[in-house]
Amino acid sequence: IHLIYGLGLGYLFQVASANSIGTVILYEPDLNILKIAFTLVDFSKDIEKNNVFIADNIDLLGEYIHKKSNTKNTPLMLTTRAYRELNNETFDEMVENIQRMIGSFNLDLKYTQEKFYPLTRSIIRNIPQLLNEIPLTAIKDVFKGKTAVVVSAGPTLDRNIETLKKYRDNIILIVVGTAMKTLAKHNITPDFLCIIEAYDSSKQIAGLDLSEVNFITEPYSNPNLRNFKFKQIYSHISQNMPVNSIWSSLTAQNINEYLSKGTVSYTALNTARILGCSKIVMVGQDLAYIEGQCYSKDSAYKDLECRYNKDNNRWEITAKNFEEFANSLSNSPDEEKRKKAAENRLRNLNNSLYYVKGIKGDKIPTESVYAAFIKPLTEFAEMFNDREYINTSMEGAQIDGYKNMPLEEALKDTQPIETREIKSDYKLDLTSLKTNITTEISNLKKTKEDVLNGEKAVKTLNNDLKRYKAPTVEVLKDLKKVSQIFLNLSTSKAGTLFDFITASEKIDIDYEMKMTGNFTIETLTTLIAKFSNYFNNAEKKIDRVIQLLSNTLEKL
Known part of the structure; x- marks a missing residue:
């Protein structure tokens, strides 16, 4: 993807249009420049091309990038020095x-490709435990009008411990997993603990007494998280996490109120909203590295620090105690695997170092993932503007929509909460659940018939290509048949179990089809390999999921 910023007289745009075999996106936010340039120069041959797109605003640009991008083709931005200087301020x-x-976009795509199948398996495995979990909306507004404090594991959490103790009886305290050990060390018991990770993050809370803590998690979260003794487990069934539709469909639950943006802090914010809290205060939500610290000194990842390396003239993230960091990050019994996971994590952190605007107006270091969380938190406050939002970091990233205020000032007018008793008469319809699981098994068996037909069609295509050694009419007819089976499965099974378990292979085929301009022996060979992988893996995964569903059904 070639992203051209600024049309000018169109020379750069025309060069890209003439030479790029991929996608060309022209981004020109000034409509007057577009009008003048199109009047002076004939761009008709350029704009008529199927691979050329023109955007005059950031939202339309985003649509084009989302439509055409892939984890394998990150956009390359091109512009002229004169255009940069002309728009230097912005x-x-x-x-x-x-x-x-x-x-x-890349994170979403990568997550879909790598996680949808294992998450689908996790949901199915979790079903026996999910029977006893209460949907969070079943206790909607139980703490209406109260003040909620959402605690994250940022460095400034340490400075607010005593204030949290002082006002503990006045607030609904919600903590994310990485900050739980910090609170436990200071004998602070939260009302709710939020963990939504798909990987085994149980070390975040290992060894703690959680019997008086309510646990909030997702249907897909790691099964080991459900092995702890909690007061009660509540399900937060995020609607924008597609695999959650598996559980919502099986149980006919409305999940419109469950919002998430990939960060547990967002889930905690939405929890406070669903509970009815009218003031939501964030603690430790720094989203940046403060005075060399990445996390609270007593949190799960306390060993990480961010320092400026004068020899390399750059900020670097290191682990003060590498062995402890590796142990906190991975639950693997294999020391080498723990070490490798820690090394990869440090490498990724350093490769994604970023700078954001701080509360004090300066630029402060962070990682790109944290930087990406800023906008969703801002949008949350804009979307639900019927309550008050406060950020107590005072030194971290600026999050618009939240008042910047010390925790003491934010809580000074709160009053003790008389009762924290939570009652719910929610009961899951077990008979209906069993019926729906049986139906899913039947649907997968029927889908497998189409998959087997796809395998046969791919073999025919491959044999004909070997026979003719060219993209003949017969070969292209075979390709059309294979493509039609694939497209029928992709469209008719969208949002179903089959769609989730074949997401990775589907993305690979979509990418190859986008990149294939002409059919040659080479491009056809690549497509055949991708289609073969899609249908073969689909057959295997269907069998595994059917077995998993059958085993789950026996346990109900």
Whole structure:
């Protein structure tokens, strides 16, 4: 993808249009420049091309990038020095916005490709435990009008411990997993603990007494998290996490109120909203590295620090105690695997170092993922503007929509909460659940018939290509048949179990089809390999999921 910023007289745009075999996106936010340039120069041959797109605003640009991007083809931005200097005041900010947007798209795509199948398996495995979990909306507004404090594991959490103790009886305290050990060390018991990770993050809370803590998690979260003794477990069934539709469909639950943006802090904010809290205060939500610290000194990842390396003239993230960091990060019994996971994590953190606007107006270091969280938190406050939002970091990233205020000032007018008793008469319809699981098994068996037909069609295509050694009419007819089976499965099974378990292979085929301009022996060979992988893996995964569903059904 070639992203051209600024049309000017169109020379750069025309060069890209003439030479790029991929996608060309022209971003020109000034409509007057577009009008003048199109009047002076004939761009008709350029704009008629199927691979050329023109955007005059950031939202339309985002649509084009989302439509055409892939984890394998990160956009390359091209512009002229004159155009950068002309828009010097806004250029850097615009580039940061585009980088965050591309990063967000790539994260979503990568997550879909790598996680949908294992998450689907996790949900099915979790079903026996999910029977006893109460949907969070079943206790909606139970703490209406109260003040909620959402605690994250940022460095400034340490400075607010005593204030949290002072006002503990006056607030609904919600903590994310990485901050739980910090609170426990200071004998602070939260009302709710939020953990939504798909990987085994149980070390975040290992060894703690959680019997008086309510646990909030997702249907897909790691099964080991449900092994702890909690007061009660509540399900937060995020609607924008597609795999959650598996559980909502099986149980006919309305999940419209469950919002998430990939960060547990967002889930905690939405929890406070669903509970009815009218004032929501964030603690430790720094989203940046403060005075060299990445996390609270007593949190799960306390060993990370961010320092400026004068020899390399750059900020670097290291682990003060590498062994402890590796142990906190991975639950693997294999020391080498723990070490490798820690090394990869440090490498990724350093490769994604970023700078954001701080509360004090300065630029402060962070990682790109944290930078990407700023906008969703801002949008949350804008979307639900019927309550008050306060950020007590005072030194971290600026999050618009939240008042910047010390915790003492934010809580000084709160009053003790008389009762924290939570009652719910929610009961899951077990008979209906069993019926729906049986139906899913039947649907997968029927889908497998189409998959087997796809395998046969791919074999025919491959044999004909070997026979003719060219993209003949017969070969292209075979390709059309294979493509039609694939497209029928992709469209008719969208949002179903089959769609989730084949997401990775589907993305690979989509990418190859986007990139294939002409059918040659080479491109056809690549497509055949991708289609073969899709249908073969689909057959295997269907069998595994059917077995998993059958085993789960026996346990109910």
